[in-house]
Structure formats: structure tokens, C-alpha cells
Amino acid sequence: MTTALTIAPILAAPAPAGTPLDDARAQLTEAAQFLGLSDGLHRLLATPRREVTVSIPLRRDDGSQDLFIGHRVQHNFSRGPAKGGIRYAPNVDLDEVRALAMWMTWKCALLDVPYGGAKGGVRIDPRNYSANELERVTRRFTSEILPVIGPEQDIPAPDIGTDEKTMAWMMDTYSVARGHTVLGVVTGKPIALGGSLGRATSTSRGVVDVALAALASRGLPIASSTTAAVQGFGKVGRGAARFLADAGLTVTAVSDQYGGLVSTGGIDIPALERHVDLTGSVVGFEGADPLDGAELLELDVDLLVPAAVEGVLTAENAPCVQAKVVVEGANGPTTPEADSIMRENDILVVPDILANAGGVVVSYFEWVQANQAYWWTEAEVEARLKERMIGAWEQVSRYAGSKGLTLRTAATALAVERVAEAHTLRGLYP
Ligand code: NAD
Numbered sequence: 001m002t003t004a005l006t007i008a009p010i011l012a013a014p015a016p017a018g019t020p021l022d023d024a025r026a027q028l029t030e031a032a033q034f035l036g037l038s039d040g041l042h043r044l045l046a047t048p049r050r051e052v053t054v055s056i057p058l059r060r061d062d063g064s065q066d067l068f069i070g071h072r073v074q075h076n077f078s079r080g081p082a083k084g085g086i087r088y089a090p091n092v093d094l095d096e097v098r099a100l101a102m103w104m105t106w107k108c109a110l111l112d113v114p115y116g117g118a119k120g121g122v123r124i125d126p127r128n129y130s131a132n133e134l135e136r137v138t139r140r141f142t143s144e145i146l147p148v149i150g151p152e153q154d155i156p157a158p159d160i161g162t163d164e165k166t167m168a169w170m171m172d173t174y175s176v177a178r179g180h181t182v183l184g185v186v187t188g189k190p191i192a193l194g195g196s197l198g199r200a201t202s203t204s205r206g207v208v209d210v211a212l213a214a215l216a217s218r219g220l221p222i223a224s225s226t227t228a229a230v231q232g233f234g235k236v237g238r239g240a241a242r243f244l245a246d247a248g249l250t251v252t253a254v255s256d257q258y259g260g261l262v263s264t265g266g267i268d269i270p271a272l273e274r275h276v277d278l279t280g281s282v283v284g285f286e287g288a289d290p291l292d293g294a295e296l297l298e299l300d301v302d303l304l305v306p307a308a309v310e311g312v313l314t315a316e317n318a319p320c321v322q323a324k325v326v327v328e329g330a331n332g333p334t335t336p337e338a339d340s341i342m343r344e345n346d347i348l349v350v351p352d353i354l355a356n357a358g359g360v361v362v363s364y365f366e367w368v369q370a371n372q373a374y375w376w377t378e379a380e381v382e383a384r385l386k387e388r389m390i391g392a393w394e395q396v397s398r399y400a401g402s403k404g405l406t407l408r409t410a411a412t413a414l415a416v417e418r419v420a421e422a423h424t425l426r427g428l429y430p
Pocket residue numbers: 158159160161162203231232233234235236237255256257258293307308309310329330331332356357359360
């Protein structure tokens with residue numbers, strides 16, 4: 001076992017108000033009260049099973065040294081190995097990783113994939129480092145958390161600031177340490193290294209599968225008369241914009257961290273993608289007008305897809321949201337206060353643990369294929385993904401309708417109930 005490793009179950013200390021962890025715990029409390037869970041079980045589910053915090057020294061290309069802090073939080077293993085992404089961002093902190101790990105547990109349970117939840121992160125701005133430096137950071141981080149990851153323990157995947165290259169380095173570092181190739185240790189790998197066809201677009205496809213079902217449930221046609229705005233033009237937002245346009249909707253606005261674009265007649269998404277490939281941002285695209293990124297959330301559109309970062313829909317801007325349907329591509333984009341305001345305004349909010357679960361579903365498919373060394377076609381992957389996403393949408397909307405709950409509380413309650421049942425069936429050791 002490597003050094004610099006702290007593994008400790010952390011008791012559920014209060015999280016500062018308004019943080020993702022506070023939001024995640026508030027959602028759990030609502031579900032626990034609805035389900036009548038005991039205090040002991042509620043506390044167990046509010047608390048990560050295992051946390052690892054490591055320091056990651058980096059030898060920079062110029063010979064100087066830098067140091068980063070990384071975390072891996074495993075929230076729950078009751079239904080199987082832990083599963084969740086690795087984020088590289090300058091604002092990564094332990095509480096945020098705890099919240100994201102908890103949401104992963106609910107997401108896996110809701111989509112009925114046999115995993116618990118985890119999340120990892122390194123506090124680094126990847127844009128300031130070369131590919132060689134990022135490779136060294138990734139390999140050192142992997143070797144520090146190596147004792148707690150593995151295809152039967154905890155399976156990382158890409159998230160903000162990481163991609164299939166990061167996963168290839170993680171897989172290689174883990175495999176070298178084990179002395180043989182272990183394809184199932186991470187998902188979101190390049191296709192040539194045991195990645196799944198359809199994985200790269202899976203979260204966006206799942207977002208759009210659910211968004212189209214949600215629009216139809218509100219009587220909105222899947223046609224050019226229905227408009228959409230997408231916040232974030234990364235791995236999730238870009239594909240979501242493309243698939244919404246492919247489905248026939250008019251995408252009138254998009255944004256990224258540098259700014260936004262609006263065009264009431266619709267943005268030509270393939271042309272915008274070419275612009276982003278060349279420049280790295282949506283800003284400066286000539287086929288639309290510039291827009292302040294924050295204004296995108298308040299535009300008069302039918303569908304709003306926040307697909308960037310958490311905490312963007314707040315008590316301040318939620319009263320100004322005009323969309324009829326909000327589909328959470330990002331994790332935790334809506335604060336509980338914003339959620340109540342949108343409920344009062346009869347806006348249908350499809351929660352993250354349902355809407356963006358396509359990535360973990362196809363991660364599961366990738367893990368199954370890697371463990372069996374037998375690969376499916378892209379059409380098979382997409383058909384199975386759609387079946388799961390629509391199945392979960394139908395379960396959640398039926399449950400919400402029959403119990404008089406919002407989609408978020410219904411989704412969380414269904415997921416928490418499954419995890420609680422697994423925990424209770426296994427019993428408490430010793
Ligand atoms: P990414 O890094 O590929 O893209 C993030 C995008 O958001 C970028 O375009 C960035 O410029 C933009 N952005 C950042 N801050 C912004 C702001 N304030 N306003 C507007 N745009 C902003 O990350 P991603 O993988 O697309 O993840 C986006 C969200 O989706 C995260 O919450 C992530 O946890 C969640 N998610 C991702 C996946 C996946 O498969 N990648 C799966 C489930 C959930």
C-alpha cells in the first residue's frame with residue numbers, strides 16, 4: 001500500500017448552507033422522511049462509507065515542483081462496487097466531492113445498475129498544465145488511490161476537466177501496478193482500449209431521451225416550434241444541443257464559461273461545433289448574437305438544459321425562469337430554494353439523477369463488455385440506453401404522480417428505498 005493515504009469514515013457533520021453537500025443532504029432528508037426511514041439508517045445514508053485524501057506532487061516541465069490535493073469519496077457499496085467520475089477543477093473541495101458521490105449512489109440505484117456511488121477530484125486548473133504534466137498528475141493520483149479502486153471495488157470515469165485520455169493513463173497505471181491489463185478498472189476509455197461504442201455521447205443522449213419524454217408529457221410537440229437553451233458546451237451540453245437539434249427542436253441559445261450566444265431563429269449546431277473545435281469556445285461564432293451567459297437561464301424557451309456546473313439556478317434567478325421544462329444535464333444545478341420556486345411556477349424539473357444518468361448506464365455497459373471481453377455494436381448500446389432511460393423516466397413519473405411528489409423527490413425516494421432495502425437485506429456487520 002502507498003503512503004499519504006487517509007481512509008476514514010466521516011460522520012455527517014453539518015455542511016455550510018447553500019453548498020452542494022447541504023443540497024444533497026436536504027434532498028435525502030426529504031426522501032427519508034417520506035419513506036419513514038429510521039434516524040440510524042438516514043444518518044448512515046448521509047455519511048460516506050470511505051474517504052481518501054491525498055497530496056499529489058508534480059514535477060513541472062520547467063523542473064519546478066507543484067502540489068495538488070486530490071480526493072476519492074465512496075459514498076455507498078450496498079448494491080455493488082462504487083462508481084463515479086474524477087473531476088479536475090480549481091474549485092474541487094471535499095464537501096463537493098461528498099455531494100457528488102451521494103448523487104452517484106442514487107443515480108445507480110435509480111437506473112438499476114449494480115453499483116454504489118463514488119466521486120473523485122483534484123484541485124487543479126487543467127488548462128494551466130501541459131499534457132505531460134496532466135499525465136504525471138493522473139498517474140500519481142491513481143497510484144495514491146490505487147488501494148481503494150478496482151473493477152470490483154470502485155470504478156472511476158471522466159467528469160469535468162478529464163477525458164478518455166485521463167482514463168487511459170489511469171487504466172495503464174493501475175494495470176502496471178497489478179502486473180496485468182485490467183480493462184474494467186475505469187470506464188470512459190478510448191475505444192481502442194476497451195471503451196464502449198456510444199459511451200462518449202451517452203450522457204447527452206440520455207438527457208435528450210428524457211427531455212423529449214418530458215416535453216411530450218407537457219403536451220409540447222417535438223418540432224421546430226419547440227425551443228431549447230443549453231448552458232455548457234462541454235461533454236454533456238454540446239451533445240445535448242446536437243441531439244435536440246437532430247430531433248427537430250430549435251436550439252435558440254447556448255453558453256460556456258466564456259459567454260453565450262442567442263438566435264431566435266435557431267443556432268446551426270454543426271457549424272457552431274466546428275467553431276468550438278477551432279477556437280475552444282462558443283464566443284465569437286458569427287451565426288448568432290452574443291449573450292451574457294447568466295441571461296441564458298432566464299430566456300423565453302420551452303426547454304432549459306443546465307449542463308455546466310452546480311448551483312446555477314438559485315432563489316435569485318429561479319423566479320425569472322420562463323422555460324416550461326428544465327432537464328438537469330449537470331449535477332446539482334438547482335438549489336432547493338430554486339426547486340420550490342419552480343414547482344410553484346409549475347415548471348417541470350427533471351432531476352439530475354434521472355436526466356444525466358445515461359453516462360453511468362453506458363459506463364456499466366462498458367464494464368460488462370470489458371469484463372466479458374465481448375463488444376456490442378453502437379446500435380445495441382444506444383437501444384439499451386434508451387430503453388433504460390425511458391423505463392426510469394416512466395417509473396419516476398408514475399411514482400411522482402401516484403404519491404403526489406415532485407420528480408426529484410420521487411426519483412430520490414425510489415433510489416433511496418432501493419439502497420436502504422439492499423442495506424437492510426445484507427444486515428449490519430458485525
Ligand atoms: P465539461 O468540462 O466537458 O464541460 C463543462 C462545460 O460547462 C464547458 O463548456 C464549460 O465552459 C461550461 N461552463 C463552466 N462554467 C460555466 C458557467 N458558469 N456558465 C456556462 N457554462 C459554463 O464537463 P461535462 O462532463 O460536460 O460536465 C458538465 C456537468 O455534467 C457536470 O455537472 C458533470 O458533473 C455533469 N455530468 C457529466 C457526465 C459526463 O458523462 N461527462 C455525466 C453526468 C453528469
